[in-house]
Amino acid sequence: MQVTIAVDAMGGDHGPPVTVAASLRFLDETPDARIVLVGNEDAIRKALAATHTAAAERVSVRPATEIVAMHEPPADALRRKKDSSMRVAINLVKDGAAQACVSAGNTGALMAISRFVLKTLPGIDRPAIASQLPTRKGVTTALDLGANVNCTPEQLLQFAVMGSALVAAVEGVERPRVGLLNIGEEDIKGNEVVKRAAELLKVSGLNFYGNVEGTDIYKGTTDVIVCDGFVGNVALKTSEGLALMLADFLREEFTRNVLRRVLALFALPVLNAFKRRVDPRRYNGATLIGLKAVVIKSHGSADALAFRYALKKAYAEVTHGVLARITQRLAATPVPAASAVAVTPVNFGDA
Amino acid sequence: MQVTIAVDAMGGDHGPPVTVAASLRFLDETPDARIVLVGNEDAIRKALAATHTAAAERVSVRPATEIVAMHEPPADALRRKKDSSMRVAINLVKDGAAQACVSAGNTGALMAISRFVLKTLPGIDRPAIASQLPTRKGVTTALDLGANVNCTPEQLLQFAVMGSALVAAVEGVERPRVGLLNIGEEDIKGNEVVKRAAELLKVSGLNFYGNVEGTDIYKGTTDVIVCDGFVGNVALKTSEGLALMLADFLREEFTRNVLRRVLALFALPVLNAFKRRVDPRRYNGATLIGLKAVVIKSHGSADALAFRYALKKAYAEVTHGVLARITQRLAATPVPAASAVAVTPVNFGDA
Numbered sequence: 001m002q003v004t005i006a007v008d009a010m011g012g013d014h015g016p017p018v019t020v021a022a023s024l025r026f027l028d029e030t031p032d033a034r035i036v037l038v039g040n041e042d043a044i045r046k047a048l049a050a051t052h053t054a055a056a057e058r059v060s061v062r063p064a065t066e067i068v069a070m071h072e073p074p075a076d077a078l079r080r081k082k083d084s085s086m087r088v089a090i091n092l093v094k095d096g097a098a099q100a101c102v103s104a105g106n107t108g109a110l111m112a113i114s115r116f117v118l119k120t121l122p123g124i125d126r127p128a129i130a131s132q133l134p135t136r137k138g139v140t141t142a143l144d145l146g147a148n149v150n151c152t153p154e155q156l157l158q159f160a161v162m163g164s165a166l167v168a169a170v171e172g173v174e175r176p177r178v179g180l181l182n183i184g185e186e187d188i189k190g191n192e193v194v195k196r197a198a199e200l201l202k203v204s205g206l207n208f209y210g211n212v213e214g215t216d217i218y219k220g221t222t223d224v225i226v227c228d229g230f231v232g233n234v235a236l237k238t239s240e241g242l243a244l245m246l247a248d249f250l251r252e253e254f255t256r257n258v259l260r261r262v263l264a265l266f267a268l269p270v271l272n273a274f275k276r277r278v279d280p281r282r283y284n285g286a287t288l289i290g291l292k293a294v295v296i297k298s299h300g301s302a303d304a305l306a307f308r309y310a311l312k313k314a315y316a317e318v319t320h321g322v323l324a325r326i327t328q329r330l331a332a333t334p335v336p337a338a339s340a341v342a343v344t345p346v347n348f349g350d351a
Numbered sequence: 352m353q354v355t356i357a358v359d360a361m362g363g364d365h366g367p368p369v370t371v372a373a374s375l376r377f378l379d380e381t382p383d384a385r386i387v388l389v390g391n392e393d394a395i396r397k398a399l400a401a402t403h404t405a406a407a408e409r410v411s412v413r414p415a416t417e418i419v420a421m422h423e424p425p426a427d428a429l430r431r432k433k434d435s436s437m438r439v440a441i442n443l444v445k446d447g448a449a450q451a452c453v454s455a456g457n458t459g460a461l462m463a464i465s466r467f468v469l470k471t472l473p474g475i476d477r478p479a480i481a482s483q484l485p486t487r488k489g490v491t492t493a494l495d496l497g498a499n500v501n502c503t504p505e506q507l508l509q510f511a512v513m514g515s516a517l518v519a520a521v522e523g524v525e526r527p528r529v530g531l532l533n534i535g536e537e538d539i540k541g542n543e544v545v546k547r548a549a550e551l552l553k554v555s556g557l558n559f560y561g562n563v564e565g566t567d568i569y570k571g572t573t574d575v576i577v578c579d580g581f582v583g584n585v586a587l588k589t590s591e592g593l594a595l596m597l598a599d600f601l602r603e604e605f606t607r608n609v610l611r612r613v614l615a616l617f618a619l620p621v622l623n624a625f626k627r628r629v630d631p632r633r634y635n636g637a638t639l640i641g642l643k644a645v646v647i648k649s650h651g652s653a654d655a656l657a658f659r660y661a662l663k664k665a666y667a668e669v670t671h672g673v674l675a676r677i678t679q680r681l682a683a684t685p686v687p688a689a690s691a692v693a694v695t696p697v698n699f700g701d702a
Contacts, residue, residue: 136596146534149542183497183584191500191581214588218596230542231585233534234578237565238586239593245487245569246597246629253625260621267618270611274604278597 003033003318005100005311006092009047010039010067010085012104012300012307019104020047022307026315027055033315034058036098039067039085064088070300074108078116086110090117093293100294100314102285104302110295111147111288118291121323123330125152127290128159128229129297130166131236132283135220141167141176142217142225145286146233153196156180156226157204161333162289163224164206165326170316171223179212179222181231193228201226204333243278285310287317289326294318353383354669355449356662357440360390360398361418363455363651363658367391370455371398373658377666378406384666385409387449390418390436415439421651425459429467437461441468444644451645451665453636455653461646462498462639469642472674474681476503478641479510479580480648481517482587483634486571492518492527493568493576496637497584504547507531507577508555512684513640514575515557516677521667522574530563530573532582544579552577555684594629636661638668640677645669 009019016039023035037044041063048056066084068077081087086105092098094117103110111127120127128144143159144151151159160178167176180198182190190198190211201208209222214235217225227235254264254271264271276282280299284306288295294317298310317323360370367390374386388395392414399407417435419428432438437456443449445468454461462478471478479495494510495502502510511529518527531549533541541549541562552559560573565586568576578586605615605622615622627633631650635657639646645668649661668674 134596136599149534181585183500183581183588214585214590215592215595217589218592227585230534231582234532234565234582235585235589237534238568238589239565241566241569242590242593243597244566245485246594248487249628250601250625253621253628256621256624263617263621266614270604270607270614273607274601277600277604 001032001319003100003315004036004098005033005102005314006036006038006062006089006098007311008039008086008089008101008103008105009037009044010064010105012298012302013070014303016040016043016047017050018302018304018307020044021051022304022311023059024048024051024053024055025304026308026311027058028053030312030315034060035311036060036062036089036092038062038064038089038092040064062088062092068106068109070106072106072109074106074112077106077109078112087113087117090114090295093295094118099318100296102296102298102307102310102314104298104300104307104310107146107297110297114288114291114295118293118295120290121292121326121330124158124162124290125155127288128162129232129286130163130289131286133217133236133239134278134283135218137220139171139283140217140220140223140225142227142232142236143289144227144229144232145236146229147288148229150230151193151228153193153200156193156197156228157200157333158290160201160204160206160208160224160226161329162326163226165329166287166289166317166322167223168329169320169322169325173223175207176223177207177209177221178224178226179209179216181214181217181225181227181235182211183213184211197226206333240280243280247275281306282309285313287313292323294322352670353385354451354666355385355387356665357387357389357413357443357449357452358662359437359440359452359454359456360388360395361415361436361456363649363653364421365654367394367398368401369653369655369658371395372402373655373662374410375399375402375404375406376655377659377662378409379404381663381666385411386662387411387413387440387443389413389415389440389443391415413439413443419457419460421457423457423460425457425463428457428460429463438464438468441465441646444646445469450669451647453647453649453658453661453665455649455651455658455661458497458648461648465639465642465646469644469646471641472643472677472681475509475513475641476506478639479513480583480637481514481640482637484568484587484590485629485634486569488571490522490634491568491571491574491576493578493583493587494640495578495580495583496587497580498639499580501581502544502579504544504551507544507548507579508551508684509641511552511555511557511559511575511577512680513677514577516680517638517640517668517673518574520671520673520676524574526558527574528558528560528572529575529577530560530567532565532568532576532578532586533562534564535562548577557684591631594631598626632657633660636664638664643674645673
């Protein structure tokens with residue numbers, strides 16, 4: 001299957017040196033993929049010249065004169081920067097010139113422009129941010145990780161449908177177990193939105209496991225974890241912060257004196273194996289799910305390895321037909337109309 | 352200062368073997384403390400007989416015939432078990448026979464009974480659960496960690512006042528920095544409750560740092576982290592789950608083959624130093640803050656070391672006059688009346 005990915009080459013903290021290098025490396029290992037690099041042509045050509053590979057013939061460059069800044073208000077990026085690398089990349093998907101878009105740029109702008117240009121799938125109120133997290137048993141897919149600070153029960157159900165379809169399509173899990181993130185396992189716990197969402201999930205036809213707690217995320221209790229964007233974002237960022245702190249503490253203990261430094265040399269293969277196992281770069285690439293096309297958000301600070309994983313994710317979602325699967329699941333799921341509870345869109349300012 | 356602590360000897364997964372042993376060890380190192388062990392007299396006497404220490408003369412036993420089960424509905428525990436070890440321990444505090452109560456039992460029951468028997472401080476709508484978390488710079492105190500699933504902006508302000516007073520009193524930080532947990536640093540982010548809370552905090556006279564994100568918790572950006580109980584509980588339990596998973600992965604990598612096992616022997620002091628540094632037992636003991644007395648909740652699975660830390664926390668809060676400090680801060684802070692936003696109390700079912 002021939003897949004073309006539109007890459008916002010200017011997005012993220014590093015721009016073309018990372019996005020272009022990752023694109024070439026990705027094409028090297030994915031013979032039936034093509035990439036359109038969007039952005040400042042000089043910068044892109046320069047980065048292309050730095051790497052010699054036959055895969056370069058599957059790259060094309062689409063100039064764009066503007067760049068969405070990482071902390072720019074999404075509404076400004078949407079209204080004023082019609083020729084930003086991000087906007088042009090998304091337009092390529094809309095026009096059918098590409099099947100997916102990948103950007104490491106401003107999350108809020110990517111969401112706002114994607115919604116405006118691509119629109120949401122029928123039956124979906126608002127897109128969510130979905131991402132894989134490592135667990136003891138493999139991976140779990142959590143959503144929403146920050147697109148919607150207040151969610152209705154019906155939206156949480158939509159997230160569950162989309163998460164299930166994503167996991168079923170890409171990971172081949174026939175009936176993914178869906179957990180509803182809550183602060184206790186009993187039905188009586190949680191707030192009204194979560195309680196009502198549980199009721200909807202029970203009759204949804206999805207493989208609803210029930211309420212799960214924060215500890216269940218990394219236990220791998222379920223294949224899908226559903227929560228509102230505020231809670232999901234806090235859980236994600238708290239995890240990032242804790243992992244970084246623990247990694248630093250471990251490094252500090254192994255470098256406290258000369259003896260320990262020598263020991264660390266011997267322990268290096270073990271420590272590296274440990275590090276690889278939870279390397280966040282391998283999980284890079286969050287799906288803006290619920291749009292009429294595949295849009296993947298890479299972490300802003302992604303290096304070439306991490307950005308390559310985001311490209312692989314876009315490719316996998318296209319080749320596995322995630323969008324069709326979501327549409328099928330939506331059709332098979334009794335999704336009630338959105339309730340009157342207010343939905344507050346998030347105004348992202350950075351990555 | 353003579354301090355008497357009422358200990359719910361039957362609470363938690365282990366009961367007297369842990370609570371009594373921890374109490375004696377605590378008294379050994381705290382000459383001006385006394386402990387009243389509340390619960391099944393036979394079980395307590397048996398546990399007391401297992402340890403020989405002069406500190407035993409500062410222990411008294413108060414029989415109680417009932418035990419609150421870990422998964423018992425709090426309302427049942429409150430209404431029906433008037434002679435539970437938990438209830439009797441709290442009564443001792445109310446009657447002035449003890450200055451603090453420590454229990455490893457059912458969190459919801461402890462909160463419900465404490466509120467009913469001890470009442471909240473004037474100006475506090477509902478108590479919160481506050482606990483210390485380790486950070487790169489030392490510790491931070493986070494609240495609410497699960498007592499209130501929906502909070503008004505005014506309650507978040509109250510949490511900030513209480514958290515500041517707690518940190519100021521126990522840790523001697525004159526003006527603790529207060530962070531409001533949000534999903535972005537800019538004022539525009541977050542939901543309406545958090546936005547309004549930020550406005551209240553800005554004019555509160557507290558040392559308000561501003562919004563913080565999940566990553567800031569372990570960075571130690573602020574001395575106090577304020578959030579609603581749903582978000583706080585998810586952040587706490589997600590952290591617990593991640594830390595356990597990483598510890599297991601590290602253990603697995605160091606035991607993968609014979610060579611690595613030998614290496615692990617040499618690395619043991621380093622790994623143990625690392626483990627000690629983030630040992631959750633050293634942070635055991637959450638404060639049910641906002642009550643008219645000091646009540647500390649120990650983790651249900653606490654061992655004797657962990658339970659001793661909970662006792663130390665109770666002792667510290669009494670000797671440092673936390674309650675008086677909260678009352679002073681409340682008087683000095685313009686706390687608006689609670690708004691009309693509904694407050695949903697949590698119905699805890701376990702520890």
